[in-house]
Amino acid sequence: MRSSVTDLDLKQRPLNGDARTGVVHTAPVSSVDVPVVDIEAHSVAKSFGDNRIFSDVSFRLERGASVALVGANGAGKSTLLRCIMGLIPVSSGSVRLLGQDATGARASDLRRLRARVGLVSQKHNLVPRLSVLSNVIHGLLGQEPGLRHWSQTLAPAPSREAAMAALESVGLAEFAARRADRLSGGQSQRVAIARALVSQPKVLFADEPTASLDPAAGEDVMELFFQLAREHGVTVVFTSHNIEHALHYGDRILGLAEGALKLDAMAAALTTSDLRGLYD
Ligand SMILES: Nc1ncnc2c1ncn2[C@@H]1O[C@H](COP(=O)(O)OP(=O)(O)O)[C@@H](O)[C@H]1O
Numbered sequence: 644m645r646s647s648v649t650d651l652d653l654k655q656r657p658l659n660g661d662a663r664t665g666v667v668h669t670a671p672v673s674s675v676d677v678p679v680v681d682i683e684a685h686s687v688a689k690s691f692g693d694n695r696i697f698s699d700v701s702f703r704l705e706r707g708a709s710v711a712l713v714g715a716n717g718a719g720k721s722t723l724l725r726c727i728m729g730l731i732p733v734s735s736g737s738v739r740l741l742g743q744d745a746t747g748a749r750a751s752d753l754r755r756l757r758a759r760v761g762l763v764s765q766k767h768n769l770v771p772r773l774s775v776l777s778n779v780i781h782g783l784l785g786q787e788p789g790l791r792h793w794s795q796t797l798a799p800a801p802s803r804e805a806a807m808a809a810l811e812s813v814g815l816a817e818f819a820a821r822r823a824d825r826l827s828g829g830q831s832q833r834v835a836i837a838r839a840l841v842s843q844p845k846v847l848f849a850d851e852p853t854a855s856l857d858p859a860a861g862e863d864v865m866e867l868f869f870q871l872a873r874e875h876g877v878t879v880v881f882t883s884h885n886i887e888h889a890l891h892y893g894d895r896i897l898g899l900a901e902g903a904l905k906l907d908a909m910a911a912a913l914t915t916s917d918l919r920g921l922y923d
């Protein structure tokens with residue numbers, strides 16, 4: 644396998660480089676200042692058959708950004724999210740996710756890529772008859788496919804410990820042994836957050852994460868989700884019906900309407916009435 648040091652690098656290696664270790668001693672350069680771009684969508688279009696959902700959607704999201712994707716019902720928010728994650732193919736354009744092509748990649752590369760992101764959906768999709776802990780361990784299945792990560796009794800100790808830590812972070816450690824179908828809606832969604840976090844993703848996607856919860860539980864879930872996302876410094880892309888949530892939790896707002904990205908602005912510069920038009 645080729646190392647990451649190219650022939651060109653070797654030729655250009657400065658005299659103060661250490662040939663033995665390969666460490667190049669240069670003046671501190673921009674690498675610390677240049678933000679990591681986690682998601683780059685370039686002129687993305689998606690149709691289902693003849694039904695064009697959106698076209699020419701382009702944006703770049705830097706590491707640690709929190710982005711709300713807003714728009715009316717049916718505008719294509721979930722579809723765009725699924726395109727970015729490589730869950731469905733784009734009709735044209737391209738997406739880079741964590742520096743990798745999420746649109747033209749082979750299935751095996753895509754699986755590996757998806758194992759590096761977390762997803763929280765509108766429905767928590769927990770396995771009802773399994774324990775809370777087993778459900779959180781399932782969050783490691785992308786990285787560790789196979790039966791051993793299907794159940795807490797089979798999972799290796801480090802995986803169980805990681806899952807317990809994730810459960811603790813959502814305040815549900817004491818529910819580890821409980822069956823998932825014995826939880827409230829809010830608790831279930833917190834378990835889904837723990838499941839999304841257990842693999843320590845760099846990017847978290849959330850598609851209407853509070854849509855099935857009552858307002859108070861929804862508020863708790865959003866608070867927790869964003870507190871953890873900030874703690875871990877991850878990039879978050881979430882969709883929401885709720886204008887207040889979008890403006891409160893998103894640093895940046897992307898708005899889909901009439902098949903196009905009609906809005907790309909910092910949340911601080913927007914008011915609820917600016918966004919209301921997008922929902923009409
Ligand atoms: N798998 C699919 N096949 C055909 N049409 C789809 C499919 N998924 C979504 N759509 C259509 O795409 C449009 C956008 O849907 P969606 O992305 O779910 O919107 P939103 O999340 O903004 O409510 C809708 O008209 C929906 O019916």
Ligand SMILES: [Mg+2]
Nearest residue numbers: 720721722851
């Ligand atoms: Mg949707």
